[in-house]
Amino acid sequence: xxxxxxxxxxxxxxxxxxxxxxxxxxxxxxxxxxxxxxxxxxxxxxxxxxxxxxxxxxxxxxxxxxxxxxxxxxxxxxxxxxxxxxxxxxxxxxxxxxxxxxxxxxxxxxxxxxxxxxxxxxxxxxxxxxxxxxxxxxxxxxxxxxxxxxxxxxxxxxxxxxxxxxxxxxxxxxxxxxxxxxxxxxxxxxxxxxxxxxxxxxxxxxxxxxxxxxxxxxxxxxxxxxxxxxxxxxxxxxxxxxxxxxxxxxxxxxxxxxxxxxxxxxxxxxxxxxxxxxxxxxxxxxxxxxxxxxxxxxxxxxx
Numbered sequence: 001x002x003x004x005x006x007x008x009x010x011x012x013x014x015x016x017x018x019x020x021x022x023x024x025x026x027x028x029x030x031x032x033x034x035x036x037x038x039x040x041x042x043x044x045x046x047x048x049x050x051x052x053x054x055x056x057x058x059x060x061x062x063x064x065x066x067x068x069x070x071x072x073x074x075x076x077x078x079x080x081x082x083x084x085x086x087x088x089x090x091x092x093x094x095x096x097x098x099x100x101x102x103x104x105x106x107x108x109x110x111x112x113x114x115x116x117x118x119x120x121x122x123x124x125x126x127x128x129x130x131x132x133x134x135x136x137x138x139x140x141x142x143x144x145x146x147x148x149x150x151x152x153x154x155x156x157x158x159x160x161x162x163x164x165x166x167x168x169x170x171x172x173x174x175x176x177x178x179x180x181x182x183x184x185x186x187x188x189x190x191x192x193x194x195x196x197x198x199x200x201x202x203x204x205x206x207x208x209x210x211x212x213x214x215x216x217x218x219x220x221x222x223x224x225x226x227x228x229x230x231x232x233x234x235x236x237x238x239x240x241x242x243x244x245x246x247x248x249x250x251x252x253x254x255x256x257x258x259x260x261x262x263x264x265x266x267x268x269x270x271x272x273x274x275x276x277x278x279x280x281x282x283x284x285x286x287x288x289x290x291x292x293x294x295x296x297x298x299x300x301x302x303x
Contacts, residue, residue: 024056024059024060025060025061025063025064026221026222026228027056028052028053028056028057028060028064028068029064029067029068029071029229029231030221030231031049031052031053031056032053032068032071032072033071033230033231033232034231035049035075036071036072036075036078037231037232039077040077041077046079049079049082050079050081050082053068053079053082053085054081054082054085057082057085057086058085065086067229068086069086069087069088072086072088073088122255123255123256126252126255127192127196127201131198131200131236134198134200135200135240138200138204138240138244138248138249138252139243139244139248141247141248141251141252142245142247142248142251148247149247149250149251151246151247151250152250153210154209154210155182155209155210155211159178159182159209160209160210160211160212160215162174162178163175163178163179163209163211163219164215164218164219166178166223167218167219167222167223168218168222170222170223172191172194172195172223172224173191175190175194175223176190176191176193176194177190178190179193179194179205182209183205183208183209183253183257184257185253185256185257186256186257189256193205194223194224195224195226196224196227197224197226197227198227198233199220199224199227199233199234199237200237200240202216202219202220202223202224202227202237203216203237203240203241203244204244204249204252204253205249205253206219206241207241207244207245207246207248207249208246208249208250208253210246213238213241213242216237216238216241217234217238220233220234220237220238221234
């Protein structure tokens with residue numbers, strides 16, 4: 001299956017060798033998204049796509065077939081053999097008799113907690129911002145800061161493996177629980193991160209944990225359909241992950257942690273010279289961040 005025509009699929013193909021992980025729906029969806037991104041294809045690329053797609057279509061669920069059909073319906077170069085297998089015609093502007101599929105992530109109900117109103121508003125502002133504003137906020141956190149952040153050691157290999165396995169199994173409850181415990185997040189925030197339809201919060205958590213880029217991409221593809229159904233969104237988030245520093249991720253986590261009572265230290269973000277938590281440094285971090293979060297429109301992209 002590995003081919004220079006679709007080099008970014010190698011990680012997904014490798015996943016097929018793992019027990020209990022069915023990558024066929026995601027593989028077909030990613031393969032199709034990559035195919036329609038190019039206006040024209042060589043004969044070899046067309047042949048490879050057709051062979052792979054025909055071998056996968058009958059093995060996936062209705063929701064995946066609907067997503068693939070929707071991607072191909074507006075593409076002029078959609079192969080006739082694939083359209084026929086999907087119950088479409090080459091002249092059809094949209095797939096026939098497709099099920100009504102809702103790819104949106106489930107809403108997470110707000111939970112009542114005893115929080116600092118100023119800190120809570122910063123967190124809510126970040127989660128309600130657009131993808132571009134979130135990116136600008138994250139990439140300017142370090143520039144706006146006047147205090148340093150002591151970075152903790154990266155999460156253990158077992159923790160990273162546990163998060164990846166939960167994502168591959170689409171077990172959002174286990175993923176959220178492990179994320180909250182490892183990063184000392186307030187109860188319910190792990191679920192909010194996992195269900196976020198844009199994906200930047202997962203990037204922040206992954207960077208703080210020291211997760212590898214390849215693992216993050218698999219998490220993004222599998223954990224949340226609202227993110228994973230768009231290959232371009234996954235690539236954009238991967239680019240953000242490369243640009244984001246661990247220091248900036250820790251600064252954002254400091255804000256998130258203070259939206260509610262946190263557990264005993266398991267992932268300590270800020271230390272004083274005596275090795276204990278430095279409350280003055282933490283307060284300064286909040287002041288540093290507030291300007292960047294509250295004024296994203298004034299920031300310039302670093303790209």
